[in-house]
Amino acid sequence: MKINHDFIRKSSFQKDLYRWRNQRSILGYARNRFNWHVLPRIYFAPAYPNHMDIELSSRCNLKCPMCFREHREIPNQNSMSFDLFKRIIGEIEGKVYSIKFTGRGEPVMHRGFSKFMDHLKGKSFGEVAMITNGQLLSEDKMQSMIDCAMDTVSFSIDGLKEDYERIRAPGKYEDIIERVAYFHAMRNRAGAKKPIIRIQSVMINETEQREFLNIWEPISDDIFFLHFKNYSADAPNIQKRKYACPMPVQRLMVHWNGTVPMCINDEYEDAVMGDLNSQTVVDIWRGETFRQARKTHMRGERTLAFKNCAKCPLTREGHGDG
Numbered sequence: 378m379k380i381n382h383d384f385i386r387k388s389s390f391q392k393d394l395y396r397w398r399n400q401r402s403i404l405g406y407a408r409n410r411f412n413w414h415v416l417p418r419i420y421f422a423p424a425y426p427n428h429m430d431i432e433l434s435s436r437c438n439l440k441c442p443m444c445f446r447e448h449r450e451i452p453n454q455n456s457m458s459f460d461l462f463k464r465i466i467g468e469i470e471g472k473v474y475s476i477k478f479t480g481r482g483e484p485v486m487h488r489g490f491s492k493f494m495d496h497l498k499g500k501s502f503g504e505v506a507m508i509t510n511g512q513l514l515s516e517d518k519m520q521s522m523i524d525c526a527m528d529t530v531s532f533s534i535d536g537l538k539e540d541y542e543r544i545r546a547p548g549k550y551e552d553i554i555e556r557v558a559y560f561h562a563m564r565n566r567a568g569a570k571k572p573i574i575r576i577q578s579v580m581i582n583e584t585e586q587r588e589f590l591n592i593w594e595p596i597s598d599d600i601f602f603l604h605f606k607n608y609s610a611d612a613p614n615i616q617k618r619k620y621a622c623p624m625p626v627q628r629l630m631v632h633w634n635g636t637v638p639m640c641i642n643d644e645y646e647d648a649v650m651g652d653l654n655s656q657t658v659v660d661i662w663r664g665e666t667f668r669q670a671r672k673t674h675m676r677g678e679r680t681l682a683f684k685n686c687a688k689c690p691l692t693r694e695g696h697g698d699g
């Protein structure tokens with residue numbers, strides 16, 4: 378089961394080369410890829426996570442039918458405080474290779490988004506990235522992403538016009554094309570090579586893919602098609618049993634309020650590893666709760682011990698394998 382390979386990349390060779398040449402450090406990137414792919418094979422957790430996912434806001438402006446939020450509401454929705462954000466960045470800068478703004482909500486829903494991006498200027502990370510539906514991305518927010526030298530922004534664009542407007546309602550396809558094109562032109566006008574603009578879509582058929590590429594290739598740098606994952610609570614849920622998930626040795630997720638769940642797929646905090654209001658990242662990552670959780674994974678008992686793993690859509694048989 379290829380938990381980190383659940384997509385097909387469609388960008389041209391020139392664009393692949395462009396992305397490689399614009400890594401902050403080719404050596405750092407190569408080291409990170411080694412840690413990411415090789416350390417999980419021996420189930421070894423390095424001193425700090427390779428990567429951190431930061432939820433700026435758990436609110437979302439959309440109600441996409443395939444999202445887990447549509448099956449069960451997220452309790453207690455809010456946005457991260459600037460103090461907590463500064464404390465996290467202060468601890469992990471130079472230690473954690475990459476950070477990504479993602480989670481259960483839309484990062485741009487955070488009212489202080491531009492201030493948070495300003496705080497990242499000059500900070501030493503190998504990569505800073507974000508996933509967004511793009512619909513609320515205003516000019517000042519785009520500018521703050523360019524100014525802080527964000528490396529990658531991934532726009533979730535599902536399919537062509539009809540699918541998009543059904544899935545991402547009330548968003549309009551022409552509007553999101555125009556917004557991404559505006560951002561692309563704005564970045565180029567500023568003479569900035571970043572953020573790399575990545576377009577990600579659910580998998581569509583070959584004919585639709587060609588049409589999709591014609592629209593998006595001229596205004597982006599990278600295009601992914603993601604294999605479908607059924608997040609529905611009613612989906613067939615046959616879990617691979619003797620399986621140690623790589624996530625607990627690769628990355629750490631923090632929710633807006635400082636709670637650290639086991640992984641990005643523990644949306645309802647069924648397995649809490651710690652709280653960044655009273656602990657540090659390294660306390661939690663190296664702490665007893667996480668260590669015991671990893672041992673449970675290594676014994677192949679994750680589905681018996683953890684509710685989140687027992688229903689994980691990434692590790693259901695037949696889902697996400699491509």
Ligand code: SF4
Pocket residue numbers: 622623624625639640641642643679685686689690691692
């Ligand atoms: S819920 Fe469990 S199996 Fe799924 S990604 Fe998280 S740790 Fe891995």
